[in-house]
Amino acid sequence: MSMVTSPLSVIKLGGSLLQQPTRLKQLFNELAHSNTAPVLVHGGGASVDSWLSAMGYQVEKVDGLRVSPQQHMSMIVGALAGYANKQLMGYAIAAGLQPIGLSLYELGLRYQPMSPALGQVGLLNPRDTKTSELAVSLLKQHQLLIVSCIGFDEQGQWYNVNADHAAAELARLLQAQLTLVTDVEAVFDEYQQPIARLSAARLKQLSDSGVINGGMKVKVEAAFDAAKQLRRSVRICGCACLTRPESGTVITV
Numbered sequence: 580m581s582m583v584t585s586p587l588s589v590i591k592l593g594g595s596l597l598q599q600p601t602r603l604k605q606l607f608n609e610l611a612h613s614n615t616a617p618v619l620v621h622g623g624g625a626s627v628d629s630w631l632s633a634m635g636y637q638v639e640k641v642d643g644l645r646v647s648p649q650q651h652m653s654m655i656v657g658a659l660a661g662y663a664n665k666q667l668m669g670y671a672i673a674a675g676l677q678p679i680g681l682s683l684y685e686l687g688l689r690y691q692p693m694s695p696a697l698g699q700v701g702l703l704n705p706r707d708t709k710t711s712e713l714a715v716s717l718l719k720q721h722q723l724l725i726v727s728c729i730g731f732d733e734q735g736q737w738y739n740v741n742a743d744h745a746a747a748e749l750a751r752l753l754q755a756q757l758t759l760v761t762d763v764e765a766v767f768d769e770y771q772q773p774i775a776r777l778s779a780a781r782l783k784q785l786s787d788s789g790v791i792n793g794g795m796k797v798k799v800e801a802a803f804d805a806a807k808q809l810r811r812s813v814r815i816c817g818c819a820c821l822t823r824p825e826s827g828t829v830i831t832v
């Protein structure tokens with residue numbers, strides 16, 4: 580089945596959603612009936628945690644980013660590009676869709692090490708300014724792309740890319756609308772109340788005081804960068820925002 584999308588949209592699915600079969604079924608059923616073909620970029624951090632722990636490896640994060648030594652990469656790649664990607668394809672197929680499962684490489688993105696201390700964590704190559712012809716052609720055909728956050732460089736080295744960074748970078752290259760779907764309904768303030776609209780000044784205040792932390796800090800910063808570069812708002816929300824587009828937190832610059 581092919582679908583029509585307008586305007587182009589990148590939706591990032593957080594790893595916690597992968598452990599919620601009912602929500603995933605609902606999400607792909609809605610997609611199948613919606614005549615839209617967003618690019619889905621997914622994480623899978625929770626699966627990586629459990630795979631690494633099962634192998635007896637220590638899970639270590641710095642500012643929300645996983646320290647990814649080469650000896651952990653088989654687990655990381657297996658959990659993200661294998662298990663999580665194929666699990667999502669399964670839900671899409673069951674909903675009557677014909678997804679194409681990809682890594683960031685096929686879309687034309689190239690990565691380099693972010694810092695020696697983080698091992699194989701990937702940073703987008705700054706010279707990377709356009710998507711591949713394959714991506715353009717698949718998007719023109721309105722194919723449903725399900726993209727894991729594993730990237731490569733031109734030497735064939737693999738990288739663990741934070742999925743919020745990957746989605747933001749892809750949205751920027753495609754000039755697409757960006758939605759970051761996660762396991763909370765919105766970004767919360769110091770009173771645990773959802774924030775409808777988040778400014779850069781308020782983000783700094785809430786980050787400095789630790790109210791926004793860990794994975795959410797990475798997400799909000801990626802959303803701000805994307806909003807700045809795309810000159811359009813970015814939404815952080817729970818699953819509900821796929822049917823209630825006004826829910827969640829809007830990031831504008």
Ligand SMILES: Nc1ncnc2c1ncn2[C@@H]1O[C@H](COP(=O)(O)OP(=O)(O)O)[C@@H](O)[C@H]1O
Nearest residue numbers: 593594595761762763766767790791792794795
């Ligand atoms: N201010 C905040 N508002 C909402 N969630 C927050 C906040 N600060 C930290 N978090 C945490 O961030 C988590 C979402 O980030 P993360 O686990 O990385 O999500 P994902 O897997 O969707 O990328 C929430 O489940 C919550 O525990």
Ligand SMILES: CC(=O)N[C@@H](CCC(=O)OP(=O)(O)O)C(=O)O
Nearest residue numbers: 594622623624644645740741742
């Ligand atoms: C470098 C880095 O931190 N990579 C992430 C990639 C997966 C991810 O981002 O998953 P979520 O969307 O579920 O958080 C990780 O290994 O957890």
